[in-house]
Amino acid sequence: MTPIRHNASGGSDNDTVLDAVRDCVLAVGVRRTTLTDVARRAAVSRMTLYRRWPDVRSLVGDLMTREWIAVATGAIPAREPGTTARDMLTEGLITAVRAFRAHPLFRKILDVDPELLLPYVLDRRGASQEALLELLSGSLREGHADGSVREGHPERQARSVLLIVQSFTLSLRTMTDEDDPDLASEAFLRELRGILERTLTP
Structure with a gap:
C-alpha cells in the first residue's frame, strides 16, 4: 500500500493546536470559533497561532486534512x-x-x-x-x-x-x-x- 505523506499537523505542538480547534468546532461550529478561543484551549498565545495560521478557516483546513487522512488510513x-x-x-x-x-x-x-x-x-x-x-x-x-x-x-x-x-x-x-x-x-x-x-x- 502506498504510504500517505502529509504535513497538516507538523508535530506535537501543532497537534495540540489542532486538537483545540477541533474541540472548539465541535462545541460551537466553525463560524463561532475564534483564534482567541483556540489559543486559550491550546494554552498558547494568539501570536503563536498567527505565525502559522492567518485565520480560523486555515486552521480548520489543516484540521480536516489531519482528520480525514486518519479516517481513510484507518x-x-x-x-x-x-x-x-x-x-x-x-x-x-x-x-x-x-x-x-x-x-x-x-x-x-x-x-x-x-x-x-x-x-x-x-x-x-x-x-x-x-x-x-x-x-x-x-x-x-x-x-x-x-x-x-x-x-x-x-x-x-x-x-x-x-x-x-x-x-x-x-x-x-x-x-x-x-x-x-x-x-x-x-x-x-x-x-x-x-x-x-x-x-x-x-
Whole structure:
C-alpha cells in the first residue's frame, strides 16, 4: 500500500493546536470559533497561532486534512491470504464512507457549516483529497499488478472512484427518506459496493 505523506499537523505542538480547534468546532461550529478561543484551549498565545495560521478557516483546513487522512488510513483492512487488491480497496472504501459519516467533526461541519466543504466539491482539490488520490492510485496499481482491477490510467481511475465515493459520503442523507436512516444508509452502502465492484472488475 502506498504510504500517505502529509504535513497538516507538523508535530506535537501543532497537534495540540489542532486538537483545540477541533474541540472548539465541535462545541460551537466553525463560524463561532475564534483564534482567541483556540489559543486559550491550546494554552498558547494568539501570536503563536498567527505565525502559522492567518485565520480560523486555515486552521480548520489543516484540521480536516489531519482528520480525514486518519479516517481513510484507518479504514484500510489488514491483508488476508488470498485477498485481492480489489477486495481490499472496495472494503476499505465502504469502511471509510461509514467512518466519515459517523465522524463527529464531519457531522458537525455538515450540519452547521456545510459551505466550508463546497470549495472542495465545486472548485478545487484540497490537501486531503490529494492524499486520498495518492492512496487510491497506489491501490489501483496493485490491482493492475495482481489482475483484480481492470487496466486503465491509475490517476484517472482514482479520480473517478473518489468522485463516486465522495458523492455517497456528502449526499447520502439527501436520498435516505426511510423511517430508519441507519438501515437505509447500509442499504445504499451495499449499492455502493456493487458499483465499485462493477467499476473495478476487469
